[in-house]
Amino acid sequence: MTDLYTAVHEPAVETWPSLAAPRSNPVRRAGAHAALRFIARDLPATITLDNRSYGLGGPAMRVHRTGPFLDRLGHDAGSGFGEAYLAGDWDPEPGTDLADLLLPFAQRFSSEQDRHLLPKWAQSLRWLVTRSQPSDQENDRAGARENISRHYDLSNAMFSEFLDPSLTYSAALFDQQPESDLATASYDELSNAQLRKLDAILDAAGVVSGSRVLDIGCGWASLAIRAAQRGAWVTAITIASQQALLAQRRIADAGVSDRVQVALRDYRDQIGVFDAVLSVEMIEAVGEKYWPVYFDAIERRLAPGGKAVIQAIVMPHDRMLATRNTFTWVQKYIFPGGLIPSVDVIEQVTAQHTGLQAEVLRHMGMDYARTLRIWRNRFIEHWPAIADLGFDATFRRMWEFYLAYSEAGFRAGYLDDVQILLTKRFG
Structure with missing residues (x-):
């Protein structure tokens, strides 16, 4: 970890147990990485991960902790991205408003032509990383x-x-x-x-x-x-x-x-x-x-x-x-x-x-x-x-x-x- 990330947020896990990093699974992590690259290929935003940028440019975010970030995405499709923000795994780049950054993702859902962020093959596997409402x-x-x-x-x-x-x-x-x-x-x-x-x-x-x-x-x-x-x-x-x-x-x-x-x-x-x-x-x-x-x-x-x-x-x-x-x-x-x-x-x-x-x-x-x-x-x-x-x-x-x-x-x-x-x- 370089000095660039010394101010990255660290949650108190005893207060926020749901934000403890999930157990790493190489298959899920690789799948999350592939899905992220697919999402970013025509997204008018920038996602910087491991000093490499994805996306078409625009509102920008930086992933500070690649492993935990991908593990959360691969563990829970419904909550992982938001949990990664709570945990401090990523932040908007300085000068980027958080809502402006989230807007391109929301626009993908609202589009009549493309209401899915993932390719069809990945959509068929969403059940593996999607949680049902608890009783x-x-x-x-x-x-x-x-x-x-x-x-x-x-x-x-x-x-x-x-x-x-x-x-x-x-x-x-x-x-x-x-x-x-x-x-x-x-x-x-x-x-x-x-x-x-x-x-x-x-x-x-x-x-x-x-x-x-x-x-x-x-x-x-x-x-x-x-x-x-x-x-x-x-x-x-x-x-x-x-x-x-x-x-x-x-x-x-x-x-x-x-x-x-x-x-x-x-x-x-x-x-x-x-x-x-x-x-x-x-x-x-x-x-x-x-x-x-x-x-x-x-x-x-x-x-x-x-x-x-x-x-x-x-x-x-x-x-x-x-x-x-x-x-x-x-x-x-x-x-x-x-x-x-x-x-x-x-x-x-x-x-x-x-x-x-x-x-x-x-x-x-x-x-x-x-x-x-x-x-x-x-x-x-x-x-x-x-x-x-x-x-x-x-x-x-x-x-x-x-x-x-x-x-x-x-x-x-x-x-x-x-x-x-x-x-x-x-x-």
């Missing part, structure tokens, strides 16, 4: 509470460091073209964009003074507060206990405690009827098995003539079908038990299992890319304060990768974010 991430009532808590109860203070003052943890809606230069994305524009998003949801659901509103997966209550400020009566439910406590404090600080009730409650256990049912970026945590249950619960809670609006991260239907049983880096490290649906499957499930009709109101993929860039910039800027909360350098790399990986997905069109209106087909 302990089942989204029954107990499992869902554990899965949600692992993310949303990490630290209210940590989220407060990079979200806007409303603590809205979902895509904002910008009034300018969100695909404009992301380098100009500013924290100052985020608060208004989040309020614009909240108002768009409330308008679509017809929420006015006196409306009875159910907010499923209420987060830190930004939407519930906004609805109450219109004069609505709101029941806001979550299964994240620390999140619920802060939501209650925020509701009190906003002066709307008389109009908003926060309950630590699973959506399956809610009773009553409401004029509007709202659920923002909640479906991704429900799990495929429970999508019919989720939409049935929404339908049962809607009063005659009521409207529901969900905001959902979605992916192309064919990619959802291809990946729904795999265990990805995001599921392993960020959202256990999660699965991103497609618009097609939302329409299919609502048509087959409910009397609801689904209508896409707007697409917000590029808005989400801009939101994520602002969050990541803010996260990095406020890292000293986050570190003081007890989070280490590997956690920082994990969240930088998560935010950049997500941004790249939205920029490429591999991911989208949609607001969907749900109404009863028969009154």
Whole structure:
């Protein structure tokens, strides 16, 4: 190892046991190396490994530890690349933004002509290096509470460091073209964009003074507060206990405690009827098995003539079908038990299992890319304060990768974010 790599990140394996280098397998390592060369042959990026560069040029990354890097790729196709970043096996070259580097990979997935990074012969062998979702991430009532808590109860203070003052943890809606230069994305524009998003949801659901509103997966209550400020009566439910406590404090600080009730409650256990049912970026945590249950619960809670609006991260239907049983880096490290649906499957499930009709109101993929860039910039800027909360350098790399990986997905069109209106087909 030369002096060039003396500052390379080394995770505390006792804290991050999943990042211990996997046992080396010469066949898997050779296969990973061959796959990497194949990917790079027409990739508009540069991968430098053992002082040799691959790719067509563009955003650049350098592999510091070739053996562990290839071993991780060969051991787990779904998580290896991201785990190698967490472990410090590779970094973007100085001056290269992490999301810009990940964008060419995401574009390969989003291309209609080429949604696979690997050659067909390698695709047929993916099962050897692809993990299935573990059974302990089942989204029954107990499992869902554990899965949600692992993310949303990490630290209210940590989220407060990079979200806007409303603590809205979902895509904002910008009034300018969100695909404009992301380098100009500013924290100052985020608060208004989040309020614009909240108002768009409330308008679509017809929420006015006196409306009875159910907010499923209420987060830190930004939407519930906004609805109450219109004069609505709101029941806001979550299964994240620390999140619920802060939501209650925020509701009190906003002066709307008389109009908003926060309950630590699973959506399956809610009773009553409401004029509007709202659920923002909640479906991704429900799990495929429970999508019919989720939409049935929404339908049962809607009063005659009521409207529901969900905001959902979605992916192309064919990619959802291809990946729904795999265990990805995001599921392993960020959202256990999660699965991103497609618009097609939302329409299919609502048509087959409910009397609801689904209508896409707007697409917000590029808005989400801009939101994520602002969050990541803010996260990095406020890292000293986050570190003081007890989070280490590997956690920082994990969240930088998560935010950049997500941004790249939205920029490429591999991911989208949609607001969907749900109404009863028969009154």
